[in-house]
Amino acid sequence: MARERADQAPIERCPHCGRDLSSWERVLLQVDRALVCKSCWYRIILPVDAERDADEKERKR
């Protein structure tokens, strides 16, 4: 079960020009956490899990 992770929706389109990302580009984005839109050259950055990691670390204490 995914707990509170659904609100972190995967990025499906360029936030700058709105171009839909191909499924392959979405994979690249997931892997690299960054992707340059080929339409407007906007650098899409995937929010890193750092916050979530820190959150879980704190819970363990």
Ligand SMILES: [Zn+2]
């Ligand atoms: Zn774009």
